[in-house]
Amino acid sequence: MRGAAPTDCSHSCLSDRLPSGPDPDRDWSRQAIELLLGDARRSADTHLIKPVFKGLPGISIYLKDESTHPTGSLKHRLARSLFLYGICNGRICPGTTLVEASSGSTAVSEAYFAHLLNLPFIAVMPRSTSDSKIAAIRQFGGTCHFVDHAAEVYAVAERLAAETGGHYLDQFTYAERATDWRGNNNIAQSIFDQMQAEADPVPEWLVMSAGTGGTSATIGRFIRYRNLTTRLCVVDVEGSAFYPAWKSGDMTVTTPGSRIEGIGRPRVEPSFIPGVIDHMIQVPDAASIAAARVLSERLFRRVGGSTGTNFFGLLLIAAQMLREGRTGALVSLICDSGDRYSGTYYDDAWLAGQGIDIAPWRERIEAFLDQGRDLCAA
Known part of the structure; x- marks a missing residue:
């Protein structure tokens, strides 16, 4: 009969029966995702700290404190x-x-x-x-x-x-692809949501270092997606490939690697997206460590070396703003706790063994924060 349904269930298109009963792997996946989302609800909004420095009138500095996550870091x-x-x-x-x-x-x-x-x-x-x-x-x-x-x-x-x-x-x-850069309470959205009630809710610059490049990609994309005027500065360290690659445009650059744990890489990582970065600065290791120590004393707790890199880069931008008579907000990140580096960046014997002298940088940083003395002056 025309239009009659086929009765031969052995036909090739019907021979593979649909699975029946529960799927243990899918059940496990659902439970695992619930556990991960529960962690996200509990820990996503970290504090945005606003230290005050007498030497920087008209410039507000904010530090997103990622060290308070359950595992102690931005990662x-x-x-x-x-x-x-x-x-x-x-x-x-x-x-x-x-x-x-x-x-x-x-x-x-x-x-x-x-x-x-x-x-x-x-x-x-x-x-x-x-x-x-x-x-x-x-x-x-x-x-x-x-x-x-x-x-x-x-x-x-x-x-x-x-x-x-x-x-x-x-x-x-x-x-760069595992995080939803458009929002979903990522770090960029969290920062800008927390800035909404501040005197300068849209920062002039957001300053951060690069390890994988994923966080700078997320923040840079979010800034563009939300059509914000904030610019992104990525600070890099000695021995890292990111800065020379960005400056030259050659993404095949390789270098020895970084002494500042967690940031800087011997090659340009796939997650590093130079097109979302407005400016880059290379920071000497001695300046990074000096800045970490000075900031630690001002916050009454230790921060890691990568935070020192972030902070020094932020201060360089603040110095230029002061020279040009501009005001506004600058935001950076506290990546992790300095307690993890008591045997390195906070150990004078280790610094001496590495040939790192932080004293001149420390003096410059403190004079800038307290008196506004030009950070770049000899």
Whole structure:
């Protein structure tokens, strides 16, 4: 009969029956995402601190304090995003071994989330990584695999993921895409929401350093998406490839690597998006560490070396604004706590061994903050 339904259920298009009953992997994924979203609700809005410096009239400085996350750093946001990205792409399932290449802070945060989801975790990192970060990774049940040179972490992490049948989280590739840069309470939206009731709600500049490049990509894209006049300055450190690549336009640049943990890379990472950056500054390591120490004393608690880099870059912009008679707000980040670096940046013997003299920079910074004396004057 014309239009009659076929009765042969062995026909090839009907031979694969729909699955019936619950899917354990999907059930696990739903539970895992709920745990991650619960963490996000509890920890997304970190404090925006406003220290006052007598030497900077008309310039308001704000510091987004990412050290208060449960794992103590800005990388907590990135790690959560990478886990959500991996789960939603079907790459993280029950029992998946997770592997990451890291200089420490991202691995600490990822170890925390792996522990939360009861998944094995391996961090591939340089031997020079601070002892406190190594201890934190192990405390969360993670395993540390050490390499002699920072440039080796990528290949080793990829190999370990293949050998274990696991998933390489690969922060340096996926940082710029795992976070929703248009909003969804990312760090950029959080900053601008917190600035709304301030005297200058739209900052002149937002200043930050780059590790993966993912956070600068998120912030730079958000600024453009919201059509804001704020400009983004990325500060880089000695031995890093980001600044020379941005300046020359050659993204194949390689360098020795950074002494400031968590920022600066020996190569230009895939998540570094130069097109969203308005300006870059290269900061000497001695200036970064001096700035971290001075800021720590003013905040009554220690901040890390990358925060010192951020703060010094912000002060350079403030100095130019003062010279030009301009006022406004500047925003930067407190990336992590300086307690993780008691054996390095806060150890005078370590500084001497590295040939780093912070005294001249410290004097300049303090004179600028207290008296407005030109930061660039000899």
